[in-house]
Each structure stands twice: as C-alpha cells, then as structure tokens.
Amino acid sequence: MRKKKTMYERADMDIRIVLIEDDSTIREGIAYLISSIEGYKVVAQYGSFDEAKPLLAADEPDIVLLDIELPGTNGVIALPQIKKLVPSVYIIMLTVYENEQVIFKALSNGASGYLTKNIDSAKIIDAIQEVMEGGGPMSAGIARLVIRSFQKNINTPLSKRETEVLEGIAEGKSRSKIAKELFVDLETVKTHIKNIYNKLNVNSKEEALKVARETKLI
Numbered sequence: 001m002r003k004k005k006t007m008y009e010r011a012d013m014d015i016r017i018v019l020i021e022d023d024s025t026i027r028e029g030i031a032y033l034i035s036s037i038e039g040y041k042v043v044a045q046y047g048s049f050d051e052a053k054p055l056l057a058a059d060e061p062d063i064v065l066l067d068i069e070l071p072g073t074n075g076v077i078a079l080p081q082i083k084k085l086v087p088s089v090y091i092i093m094l095t096v097y098e099n100e101q102v103i104f105k106a107l108s109n110g111a112s113g114y115l116t117k118n119i120d121s122a123k124i125i126d127a128i129q130e131v132m133e134g135g136g137p138m139s140a141g142i143a144r145l146v147i148r149s150f151q152k153n154i155n156t157p158l159s160k161r162e163t164e165v166l167e168g169i170a171e172g173k174s175r176s177k178i179a180k181e182l183f184v185d186l187e188t189v190k191t192h193i194k195n196i197y198n199k200l201n202v203n204s205k206e207e208a209l210k211v212a213r214e215t216k217l218i
Contacts, residue, residue: 079109
C-alpha cells in the first residue's frame with residue numbers, strides 16, 4: 001500500500017478520489033467535475049460499498065466521497081470498514097441527510113467532512129482540498145445543526161433519541177421517514193412520540209413543538 005505523502009511531497013501528484021454513490025447521474029456528474037480539474041483524479045466509481053469493498057485498497061484513494069443511503073451496507077456503517085481497508089484515507093460524506101444523529105454518527109465513525117448534495121458543485125473541490133490540508137468541511141446547514149446541538153437546554157427531560165424524533169417532526173418529516181433516517185422501525189418512532197407527549201404533558205404535535213421551542217429542547 002502506498003505510504004501517505006505530505007502535501008509538499010505530493011505537489012506534482014494527482015489527488016486520488018473514489019466515489020461511492022448509487023445514483024449514477026450524480027456519481028458521473030461529480031466524476032466529470034473532478035476530472036476536469038488539474039491535480040485531481042477519480043480512480044474508481046462504485047454504486048455501493050459492497051461493490052467497492054474488495055477493490056478499495058488496490059484503488060489507493062486519498063479521498064473517498066461516500067453517500068449514506070446506499071444499497072446493502074449504508075455509508076455510516078461502511079465508514080469504519082473503509083478506514084480499516086485504507087487507514088490513511090479521508091472520507092467526505094456526500095448526502096441528502098441533514099439529521100443530527102446521522103451527522104454525529106458519521107463524524108464519530110471517521111468522516112472528515114459532511115456535505116449535502118445540494119452544495120454548489122465547485123465547492124466539492126474546495127472541500128477535497130480543505131480535507132487534504134487537515135480541515136473538516138461542512139455544508140452551511142450541517143454546520144448550523146452542529147452549532148445548535150451545543151445550544152440546547154442541557155436539562156431536557158427527553159432522551160437523545162426522543163429529541164431526534166422531535167426534530168424530525170419539527171422539520172415536517174413523516175413518521176416513516178423519521179424511522180428510515182434513524183434506522184429504526186415505525187413502531188419504535190410511535191413509542192418515542194408517545195413518550196415525548198407524556199414528558200412534555202401535551203396531547204398534540206403542535207403543542208409538543210411549541211413547548212420544545214420555548215424551552216430550547218430543539
């Protein structure tokens with residue numbers, strides 16, 4: 001396996017990038033963008049982590065752009081496996097999710113950056129360069145979520161998962177979508193909502209959101 005080089009030693013070398021994204025249109029669009037910039041090279045593209053897994057070490061990527069909602073092994077679970085296969089690699093999540101629980105799980109599993117797919121395409125290149133220089137790029141919406149998480153009422157009566165469910169409700173998401181994003185079943189979400197109502201002494205979604213916002217629970 002290639003030894004990781006410093007930026008000075010790599011000055012005349014392309015940054016090697018692997019894309020793991022199941023949407024072929026998005027994947028090919030990003031690959032075209034990256035390949036059009038001098039100094040950057042897409043060495044492989046995959047539609048799933050399971051497809052990439054046996055080949056990834058041989059690809060010797062410096063950067064992996066990784067989707068979360070992949071067929072088979074999802075991106076969050078794939079993260080530590082990728083780091084084990086290529087210990088020196090930097091992983092940037094490229095996803096539609098702006099969910100606090102998913103963000104922190106991805107970061108704790110080894111992600112170096114977290115971008116949403118609606119980001120300006122040119123900023124993907126900036127993010128890759130920032131990561132190579134030791135930074136941790138995030139889309140504006142993601143950064144706001146991270147900051148907001150440190151501003152919440154620390155005396156909340158809600159559990160972490162109940163808070164995540166309530167945040168999903170506040171964002172207008174359906175119960176089934178919340179369940180999917182939190183990787184739990186629908187009945188579990190319904191139980192969390194019942195517990196939220198009981199703890200906040202409310203009887204409706206509107207009342208729960210009103211109390212939560214007034215007391216900075218979300």
